[in-house]
Amino acid sequence: MTDLPKIDFIYLNEQDMIKAGVTDMAACVDTMEDMFKLLHSGDYRMAGANNDSHGAMVMFPENSPFPTMPKPTADRRFMAMPAYLGGQYCTAGVKWYGSNIANRDKGLPRSILMFTLNDADTAAPLAYMSANLLSAYRTGAVPGVGARHLAHKDSKVVAVQGPGVMGKTSLAAFMATCPKLDTLKLLGRSQGSIDRFVDWVKETYPQIATIEIVSDLETLVRGSDIVTYCASGETGDVSKYPMVKRDWVKPGAFLAMPASCDIDEGMQAPDVRKVCDNIGLYEAWFEELPKPAHVHVPVIGVKFLDMIHEGTMDKDTLEDLGDICAGATPGRQSEDEIIILSVGGMPVEDVAWGTVIYRNALAQGIGTKLNLWDEPVLR
Template identity: 65%
Template sequence: MMILNDVDTGAPLAYMSANLLSAYRIGAIPGVGARHLARKDLKVVGLLGPGVMGKTAVAAFIAACPLIDTVKVKGRNQKSIDDFISWANANYPQITTIEVVDTIEEVVRGCDIVTYCNSDETGDPSKYPLVKREWVKLGAYLAMPAYCSLDDEMEKGDVRKVLDNTGLYEAWYEEVPKPAHNHIPLPGVRFMDMVEEGLITKDDLEDLGAIVGGDTKGRQNDEEIIILSVGGMPVKDVAWESALEAVGSSLADVVMSRVFIQNAADTHQVMEYVGSKFKGIDPATTVTCPPLGSTVYKVELEVTAYRGAAMAEVENISTAQ
């Protein structure tokens, strides 16, 4: 859930589902990747899964690559396809061709950008949607925020492998049984399995943040194939500390925090960190341990702040006996 507060009074303006915000966050990262990793003359997008995440990914691709005029799409049912076509026609008149295809191979072949935005069950990577090297166009950029399996040729060293945040995948890899790709179906997690198996080294993996920051080169020629694994970090939804600063506020203005911890066993570690951030601020805090949106998410934190609250006179009340 997302709470929108008035920047002056702190009064709540909206209490709403964060699903759309989350979808735009996940879609935006493939778009950032396209800005740095896709060819500048690209025109054709291949999309598996034309739902909300697929729509936001396509929107981000068009923002980064305005020459796009064709989308090849495969959906699970006719309704999702019809909804996507209506959405594209209403919002992106530059898309002059929408080709509905029947196979994953058709989604990939001939496309400058390929993205899988599907959902399914984890457990058996052989059942995840496949990408074969023979299907992939030279110079293609593949942005994968969902289930994906690569053939042996796509796993070779001449295909550039980029992670949206390397630390996220390292943390995931430590927390799940091995092979990790059986439990987290993203290609970046398969890359971590490959490191463990000795097939590649961590030096073979690149970080999108380093590319955006200029520490690592983006696309270097028109023929290299680049795959970006998109983990969709919840921290990208709202960077709350930076968000407070953006409206002239700070952590010191926080009057209430709500901490949701998926695993009760993590409570001590989480609250030790939260306590260090709010030491001396002492907002009213509630802590619960509900299921979160995915088992890979550990903590969700919501805060309520009133701009200028740090300067207010307060009375500390202790309930200790």
């Protein structure tokens, strides 16, 4: 910002983002862990009254008098996700999130995302960047941070439900943090997505010697050291959310859930450790939503808040991943304890990884330089 009042910023398209390291999962996991330590210390802000809101979403009515207004079909949303992050970042940013499941029929991703990074002092733009990969990798990295602290270090069998983008990035994070993984169990809806996922795994992770395609959740979960549910689905009917039953779960298993999930009474028991990526995020959701809130946001941490509200879970037993990363709460404590992590996704993650990628791009001369103004007309 030495040239003020002139403001230039850089635009990073998807290929620029790749060149700047957005797909470096090991570095992303390290960045997310650093971010969680800042969350523990409180050196961050998100939206909402408790500074922990996921963001603000544009909702569409079931019936509108305007024929051009979008219909509230599955995954149909526009959302702004703003945050500030301190520490070594000291930047602010906002991800603009557009989603429509019908995009797949047009050859487009379900979600199309852009991210703006700003100087936290002047609010001037630093970068405007393609954010599909940014968002996918920061989301997948969080289960990896969880695995670093909560999974067995000698974990060998990983189970993935949903062979899509989130499944890929979650597996990449597990591979970065649990190097002894050698067996993949996979459950998917379509043969095409399964085949593409298997081809990617064989090319990217030759150390995975065994790939087992399964046809049901029970077979997927049984015998697995690490389990993740990553499939997108419709929200609103909890009975249709993919289930985890205690009888299926191996003693000592770690479950990381960044997508729709429900649990049976056995998994609700107090001896199953329940961890959220940020308890405040779920408290913000819970404050905003009708009850039971899990009907409206299908990630399992919202179910935890419903259980606390209903008196079936003690609030003090809910653990925070930031506390674990900072060493204020212990990680895995026994061979046999079962631990489930809810991954809700937070805009501070975009700010952290976006700042790292922006600085990489600057150092390497990547991106297109754009001018906002040499002299502002209004001031």
